[in-house]
Amino acid sequence: MSFNGWLQATPTWLTLLVAYAVTVLAYVLGRVLNQRLPAIPAIIWAVLLLMGMLAGLHWPYAYYLQRVQPLFDHLLGYVTVALAVPLAAMRLDDLPLRMMTALLTFASVTAVLLPVGLAYVLHLSEPTLLAYTTRAVTTPVALNIAAILHAPAALVSLIVILSGVIGAACSSILLRKIDDERAVGLALGLAAHAIGTVQAWQRNPVAGRFAAFGMAVNALLTAIWLPLVYLWWFKTR
Amino acid sequence: MPTEPAPDDIKAHSDVNTVSTLPPTTGPTLKDLTVIGVIIVGVRETSVWLMGLWDHAELGNLCGLFLLLGVLILLRRWRGLPVGWVNANALFMREGALAFLPISGGAILMLGLLGAELWPFLVVLVISTLMPLWIYARLAQHGLRLR
Numbered sequence A: 001m002s003f004n005g006w007l008q009a010t011p012t013w014l015t016l017l018v019a020y021a022v023t024v025l026a027y028v029l030g031r032v033l034n035q036r037l038p039a040i041p042a043i044i045w046a047v048l049l050l051m052g053m054l055a056g057l058h059w060p061y062a063y064y065l066q067r068v069q070p071l072f073d074h075l076l077g078y079v080t081v082a083l084a085v086p087l088a089a090m091r092l093d094d095l096p097l098r099m100m101t102a103l104l105t106f107a108s109v110t111a112v113l114l115p116v117g118l119a120y121v122l123h124l125s126e127p128t129l130l131a132y133t134t135r136a137v138t139t140p141v142a143l144n145i146a147a148i149l150h151a152p153a154a155l156v157s158l159i160v161i162l163s164g165v166i167g168a169a170c171s172s173i174l175l176r177k178i179d180d181e182r183a184v185g186l187a188l189g190l191a192a193h194a195i196g197t198v199q200a201w202q203r204n205p206v207a208g209r210f211a212a213f214g215m216a217v218n219a220l221l222t223a224i225w226l227p228l229v230y231l232w233w234f235k236t237r
Numbered sequence B: 001m002p003t004e005p006a007p008d009d010i011k012a013h014s015d016v017n018t019v020s021t022l023p024p025t026t027g028p029t030l031k032d033l034t035v036i037g038v039i040i041v042g043v044r045e046t047s048v049w050l051m052g053l054w055d056h057a058e059l060g061n062l063c064g065l066f067l068l069l070g071v072l073i074l075l076r077r078w079r080g081l082p083v084g085w086v087n088a089n090a091l092f093m094r095e096g097a098l099a100f101l102p103i104s105g106g107a108i109l110m111l112g113l114l115g116a117e118l119w120p121f122l123v124v125l126v127i128s129t130l131m132p133l134w135i136y137a138r139l140a141q142h143g144l145r146l147r
Helices: A004-011 A011-037 A042-057 A061-082 A083-089 A097-123 A126-132 A139-149 A153-174 A181-203 A203-236 B030-053 B055-077 B083-113 B115-146
Strands: none
Touching: A011 A042, A011 A061, A011 A126, A011 B083, A042 A061, A042 A153, A042 B083, A061 A083, A061 A097, A061 A139, A061 B030, A061 B055, A083 A203, A083 B055, A083 B083, A097 A126, A097 A181, A097 B115, A126 A139, A126 A153, A126 B115, A139 A153, A139 A203, A139 B055, A139 B083, A153 A181, A153 B083, A153 B115, A181 A203, A181 B115, A203 B055, B030 B055, B030 B083
16 A cells, blocks of 8 residues: 555544654653763754654655644743743842843854854855854744744754754863853853753753753843844845 | 741742752652643743734744743742742753654754755854854853952
C-alpha cells in the first residue's frame, strides 16, 4: 500500500497519536542519551532521533508537522509565558544596575545588528536576514518574534539551536581567561541562550543563575523593541 | 526584634551573587505544579483570545509573558512569590525543549536546503555567536569588578 493509501485508511486520531508518541519518545530518548554523552545537547539528540523515526515510518516531515503543530503551538506559548516566573523571582539588589542595564541593552541591540549586518554584507537572502534577527533569543520567544516578522520558523529555529551549540562548545576555550563566573554566565546566557545556560549550570551554579538571567532579560528586551522597529521600518519604507 | 522570614516567601530570602533566588531544595509538589500550570495556561489562552479580538493573535504569547510578569512582580511586592511555584515552573522550563522539538526537526532539513548559502550562513553564525560571547564576558567582568 502506498503512503497516501495508508494514510487514507488510517483513522486521524491514530496518526495524531502516533505523531505525538514519536515526538515524546524522541525527546525522552534524547534526554537519556544526553546523560550518557553530555557534550551533545539533548535537543540535538532528540531532533536526530525524531528525524530517524519519521524516516523509519516513511512520514514526510510536512505531514508530521501538520499533525502535531496545533498542540505544539499551544505548548510553545506556555513555555514563552512561563519565562515570566524566573524573571519575577530575580533579586537585583546586589548588582550594579546601571552597568547591567547598559550591558543588557548593548547585548540586545548588537545581537540583532551584528548577524544581520554580516548576512547583508555576504548577500544572503531576505528570509535569512530576517531569521538572523532572533539569533540570540531563546527558541520559544524567537519563534513568536519570527511570526510577527514573517521570518521562516524552521530557519529561525536552526539559527538559534546552532548558535547555542557553537557558543556552548567553544565557551571553555574562548572564556578561559575570564575568572569571574558571573561574567561567564551572563555572557553565555546573552550569546548562547538556553543551550549556553545549560553549559553554564554544568560549569558552576553562580554562572548558571547569571546565564538564566541574561537569557530571560535578553529575550524580554528583544521581544519589545525588535517587532516595534520592524513595524516602524515597514511603515516608513 | 527582627522576625524570622516566612520560608515559602521568595522575597524573604537573599543569596549573595545570585540574581535568581532560591535553589530548589525539594522537588515541586503536585499542588504547585497544578497551580502554576493552570496560571500559565490561563494567562496564555486569555492573552491569545484578547489579542485575537484585535486581529493580532500572533502577539498573544508575548503579551501573556508581559501580563504574567507584571502580575507576579505586583504579587511579589505585596505577598511574596511562593517558592513552590518557582520550583514547579523550573521543572516546566527544563522540559520546555519538548515544545519546540517538531519545529527543530525542520531546522535540520533546512540546513540541507541552504545550497550555495550554506558556507556564508555558517560564517555569519560562528562570528556572530563567538565574538559577542567574548565581548560580553569581558565587559561583564570589567563592570562587575568596578562594583
